[in-house]
Amino acid sequence: MAAQMPNPPIPLTERPAWTALQAHHREIRSVHLRTLFAQDPERGERLALEAIGLYLDYSKNRLTDATIGLLLQLAEESGLRARVDAMFRGEPINLTEGRAVLHVALRAPRGQSIVVDGQDVVPLVHAVLDRMADFTNRVRSGAWRGQTGRRIRNVVNIGIGGSDLGPAMAYEALRGYSDRDLTFRFVSNVDGTDFAEATRDLDPAETLFVVSSKTFTTLETLTNARTARDWCLRALGDEQAVARHFVAVSTNAADVARFGIDPANMFPFWDWVGGRYSLPSAIGMSLMLAIGPDHFRQMLAGFHAMDAHFRTTPFARNLPVLLGLIGLWYTNFFGAETVAVLPYDQYLGRLPAYLQQLDMESNGKHVNLQGRAVSYDTGPIVWGQPGTNGQHAFYQLIHQGTRLVPCDFIGFCQSLNPLAPHHDLLMANLFAQTEALAFGKTAQELAAEGVSDPLIPHRAFDGNRPTNTLLAERMTPETLGKLVALYEHKVFVQAAIWQINAFDQWGVELGKALALEITPELQAAADPPLAHDSSTNMLIRRYRQHRAGS
Numbered sequence: 169m170a171a172q173m174p175n176p177p178i179p180l181t182e183r184p185a186w187t188a189l190q191a192h193h194r195e196i197r198s199v200h201l202r203t204l205f206a207q208d209p210e211r212g213e214r215l216a217l218e219a220i221g222l223y224l225d226y227s228k229n230r231l232t233d234a235t236i237g238l239l240l241q242l243a244e245e246s247g248l249r250a251r252v253d254a255m256f257r258g259e260p261i262n263l264t265e266g267r268a269v270l271h272v273a274l275r276a277p278r279g280q281s282i283v284v285d286g287q288d289v290v291p292l293v294h295a296v297l298d299r300m301a302d303f304t305n306r307v308r309s310g311a312w313r314g315q316t317g318r319r320i321r322n323v324v325n326i327g328i329g330g331s332d333l334g335p336a337m338a339y340e341a342l343r344g345y346s347d348r349d350l351t352f353r354f355v356s357n358v359d360g361t362d363f364a365e366a367t368r369d370l371d372p373a374e375t376l377f378v379v380s381s382k383t384f385t386t387l388e389t390l391t392n393a394r395t396a397r398d399w400c401l402r403a404l405g406d407e408q409a410v411a412r413h414f415v416a417v418s419t420n421a422a423d424v425a426r427f428g429i430d431p432a433n434m435f436p437f438w439d440w441v442g443g444r445y446s447l448p449s450a451i452g453m454s455l456m457l458a459i460g461p462d463h464f465r466q467m468l469a470g471f472h473a474m475d476a477h478f479r480t481t482p483f484a485r486n487l488p489v490l491l492g493l494i495g496l497w498y499t500n501f502f503g504a505e506t507v508a509v510l511p512y513d514q515y516l517g518r519l520p521a522y523l524q525q526l527d528m529e530s531n532g533k534h535v536n537l538q539g540r541a542v543s544y545d546t547g548p549i550v551w552g553q554p555g556t557n558g559q560h561a562f563y564q565l566i567h568q569g570t571r572l573v574p575c576d577f578i579g580f581c582q583s584l585n586p587l588a589p590h591h592d593l594l595m596a597n598l599f600a601q602t603e604a605l606a607f608g609k610t611a612q613e614l615a616a617e618g619v620s621d622p623l624i625p626h627r628a629f630d631g632n633r634p635t636n637t638l639l640a641e642r643m644t645p646e647t648l649g650k651l652v653a654l655y656e657h658k659v660f661v662q663a664a665i666w667q668i669n670a671f672d673q674w675g676v677e678l679g680k681a682l683a684l685e686i687t688p689e690l691q692a693a694a695d696p697p698l699a700h701d702s703s704t705n706m707l708i709r710r711y712r713q714h715r716a717g718s
């Protein structure tokens with residue numbers, strides 16, 4: 169199927185909505201949120217949206233109805249609707265790799281049909297999910313045993329990037345739903361410390377490794393997998409143990425077999441699933457082992473609910489579209505360089521790291537679909553930590569620093585661990601932060617409180633710092649699916665408007681290739697001739713002189 173290249177008649181920065189937004193920004197950039205709220209007492213109710221169980225309050229943003237109108241016009245002028253349809257239809261919108269982008273098929277319900285290259289992929293997806301469920305049930309029931317006949321008590325996921333961050337984030341997020349008799353570890357770094365610390369207290373006879381790699385060529389994952397095999401065989405002594413203690417998740421059956429993992433113990437997925445979009449694929453194997461097939465399917469249902477919302481809801485009431493447009497407003501018109509994601513939920517502690525890959529690997533691009541350098545900023549730097557911890561670390565800069573840091577606050581009305589008074593205190597802090605960021609504290613207010621003149625500039629808060637607040641009832645597998653899909657589609661919306669390919673990642677290749685050149689230079693017995701720049705040559709020499717054993 170030919171790729172439907174969006175070929176906008178005029179470049180992004182010359183589109184009517186873009187130039188109108190520039191003029192509008194000049195009018196609004198010094199308008200304070202205090203003024204916007206004073207002018208419209210119902211702003212907090214009006215600029216909010218509830219859909220599929222998620223509540224988004226976007227009223228504390230530096231925008232008006234006119235801003236939203238222009239941003240929606242920009243989405244239309246950018247052909248967003250056609251791009252969304254092209255993705256859901258399975259067109260090869262990942263142009264540089266000639267692939268469809270169909271993570272939405274991973275959560276399509278049984279019976280739906282999505283055709284790629286003449287084949288309906290939904291039955292394939294469900295066949296793999298059924299195999300995963302069967303395997304999960306056997307491990308959790310004790311029917312699947314290790315080489316010595318002992319039950320599996322520990323599961324170690326070995327993977328990196330999308331083959332680690334998704335399962336690791338979701339395992340943390342859904343820990344409340346996990347089988348507490350099983351221990352889960354996630355090994356990603358090629359630093360041997362990661363493997364050593366993850367396994368030091370585990371018994372190989374009770375440990376299952378899930379080697380997760382889309383390509384099965386990733387240096388870190390293969391190195392860790394070989395170390396795991398040695399660790400296992402050293403204890404169990406028998407090559408046959410690999411079949412009982414290793415399963416693989418990959419698109420590359422040949423290399424999985426070459427590694428020594430029985431293809432019967434491999435759970436496949438497909439090249440139309442990007443690594444950072446692969447959590448709902450078999451890459452979620454270790455997560456399913458933790459939470460069980462039913463909870464995993466509930467998570468998929470949450471993903472699907474957001475997919476359906478994104479595909480069918482008019483843009484003005486579409487959660488990912490609004491989040492994407494508001495983010496773009498700050499990136500391209502206010503010059504904001506970062507966005508902070510601040511979940512007020514300990515279970516979501518890994519969400520910012522997960523969203524870093526999702527957003528920054530997708531939209532960290534400097535050329536458009538035609539390969540021409542863009543003249544505007546693209547993906548922001550994504551960062552964050554759970555509240556309230558971040559409040560005692562970096563919120564100072566968000567409140568009083570010189571940079572504009574738009575923030576997404578995420579909270580739940582009910583806690584899975586309702587230890588009074590913790591949850592009320594947690595949520596009070598979330599609401600307080602968004603209020604303080606928006607409205608600040610003026611010099612007059614401080615003077616009225618008796619603050620001395622010299623201290624007033626230090627203690628004044630300008631406010632006018634924008635935030636979104638996302639509220640859901642409670643952390644459930646379904647809610648997690650909705651949240652992750654919300655951000656996936658937000659990233660898609662921005663990429664569509666910026667006219668960039670969100671689905672390749674060529675920028676990671678050069679470093680990988682250079683590391684392959686440097687490794688033998690570090691390992692050579694005699695000093696090798698070095699042909700790098702003087703800095704890299706010097707670093708290599710110094711390492712060779714000082715490393716252990718030299």
Ligand code: F6P
Nearest residue numbers: 329330331381382383386443676
């Ligand atoms: O190097 C980046 C990357 O290709 C990511 O896009 C991917 O998620 C990660 O490496 C791991 O790749 P794989 O699953 O093929 O091991």
